[in-house]
Amino acid sequence: MKSTILALLLAFPFLAATVPASAATGLLEPGIYKLDPSGYLDAPNAQPASYGERDEDKFERAMPPTAKVTYAVVTRDPDRTQNRVLFLVDKDYHYDVNSPNKLCPAYAFPDWNEYSESQPFCRTNISGDEAAFKWTANAFTVSWGTDRKYLRTESTPPQRKATPAEAATCTATPSCADAVFGSSHPWYEITHHSDRFELATPRDYQGMLYLTKSVPFFSDNQRSASHTDLAAGSYVAVVSAGSQWDQVERFDGNGTPTRGWIDRDDLEDLKWVDQQAATKQFRFRVAFAASEGDADSVVPVAIEVLDRVSDTRVQVIRDFYTDISTSDTATSLELVDANFDGYPDLTIAGTSGGAGPNSTSNFFLFDPKTKRFVFDKTLSDMSQIDIDVRHKLITSAQRNSCCSHSSQTFHYEGGKLVEIANWDESLSADGKWLETTVGKFSNGQMRYRVTRKRAELN
Numbered sequence: 001m002k003s004t005i006l007a008l009l010l011a012f013p014f015l016a017a018t019v020p021a022s023a024a025t026g027l028l029e030p031g032i033y034k035l036d037p038s039g040y041l042d043a044p045n046a047q048p049a050s051y052g053e054r055d056e057d058k059f060e061r062a063m064p065p066t067a068k069v070t071y072a073v074v075t076r077d078p079d080r081t082q083n084r085v086l087f088l089v090d091k092d093y094h095y096d097v098n099s100p101n102k103l104c105p106a107y108a109f110p111d112w113n114e115y116s117e118s119q120p121f122c123r124t125n126i127s128g129d130e131a132a133f134k135w136t137a138n139a140f141t142v143s144w145g146t147d148r149k150y151l152r153t154e155s156t157p158p159q160r161k162a163t164p165a166e167a168a169t170c171t172a173t174p175s176c177a178d179a180v181f182g183s184s185h186p187w188y189e190i191t192h193h194s195d196r197f198e199l200a201t202p203r204d205y206q207g208m209l210y211l212t213k214s215v216p217f218f219s220d221n222q223r224s225a226s227h228t229d230l231a232a233g234s235y236v237a238v239v240s241a242g243s244q245w246d247q248v249e250r251f252d253g254n255g256t257p258t259r260g261w262i263d264r265d266d267l268e269d270l271k272w273v274d275q276q277a278a279t280k281q282f283r284f285r286v287a288f289a290a291s292e293g294d295a296d297s298v299v300p301v302a303i304e305v306l307d308r309v310s311d312t313r314v315q316v317i318r319d320f321y322t323d324i325s326t327s328d329t330a331t332s333l334e335l336v337d338a339n340f341d342g343y344p345d346l347t348i349a350g351t352s353g354g355a356g357p358n359s360t361s362n363f364f365l366f367d368p369k370t371k372r373f374v375f376d377k378t379l380s381d382m383s384q385i386d387i388d389v390r391h392k393l394i395t396s397a398q399r400n401s402c403c404s405h406s407s408q409t410f411h412y413e414g415g416k417l418v419e420i421a422n423w424d425e426s427l428s429a430d431g432k433w434l435e436t437t438v439g440k441f442s443n444g445q446m447r448y449r450v451t452r453k454r455a456e457l458n
Helices: 174-181
Strands: 031-035 054-060 072-077 083-085 106-109 134-137 141-155 182-202 207-210 215-218 226-232 235-241 245-252 257-261 271-278 283-290 294-307 313-318 335-338 344-348 361-367 372-375 385-388 394-402 404-413 417-425 432-440 445-454
Touching: 072 182, 072 207, 072 235, 083 207, 174 182, 235 257, 294 344, 313 372
Parallel strands: 054 182
Antiparallel strands: 031 072, 031 182, 072 083, 083 106, 134 141, 141 182, 207 235, 215 226, 215 257, 235 245, 245 257, 271 283, 283 294, 294 313, 335 344, 344 361, 361 372, 385 394, 394 404, 404 417, 417 432, 432 445
């Protein structure tokens, strides 16, 4: 799905060599990091050579010379779960994983596996052919798998005969075997590739934006402000994110930031469609982007709220998730009084739930004080939701497996959802009985009744 490209760059926490990156509990502090010119010399030595082999360690930089990297930018998402790092490579550098230029300009971690044209952040710590990161709070190293090169073989002739006491064990004792039978030792050159970066300028970067198209870079958060253009393929760090404007910083090769603003309407080529749904105060438009892998369908990525009198934008809603594509775009947005306060709320497609039975919807409840629609996570997380406005009840249903279904019913008390009933129907473990459990809230507690009947076998 080509949705807005807010990609929060994950940085690489710098750990001891014995601790795998997946075990990291902390993240890198966001900011501008500088290359330590001699940091590559601190790379750990290889594992001790096996018997009969001799190794010579050699240390080289991980940064390709053609990249001309001196600085890197690290961002950390607001939830403190991921970092992203951007290496400020030379403008003529061309990333190619099958060449010495295998340094990806931008990485995301940990647990990143979402590479796409709109999210071109590479994975880390996957294999010897991909960059590995280790980190502390304010420094990180990047390295590649070691190179092993045969140099020569050194042979030593026998020095003596085995003694009677050594006769049975000499071949299994290295010191004896070498002296009695002679030795032949191959020498290998082990090359380590690594570089170390240290935090030079702390900055509270919340994310990294990759630009799939050229966009205006404004001096202020208004369309009338002066601006230059940011080229397609550029990266910028997000200082603060909004539904309409992102405050960002761009960088030159020396790590110098320039702050400005990006109008999120400019980030993608979207199709805005007037919706049939409307209230006395507002009308609505929904923005659609092409669905990945399906040229004939689109997905909603933004909702615009317009004043019906002035026809001016009152609010734009973004950053909700849906994986449900559509072609009937004019009826994508629906109105329902989801919290029974007398004000129409907004709902739009959420997740498909795989096969469909456990699908969800995104809900945005109207706040009469601010006159804005606010995302409601509780309702949006409910599967197969049904809203009974007449009786002021909300039901959520699930298909847990082929032979198990359930539901829960709620009402509002003091502005909060309270469960007042539930139902579950499942096939017994031996497949002979269909068991139904009904729960009802009474006198301060949930009371249950269980019935069973013979399963009808086909």
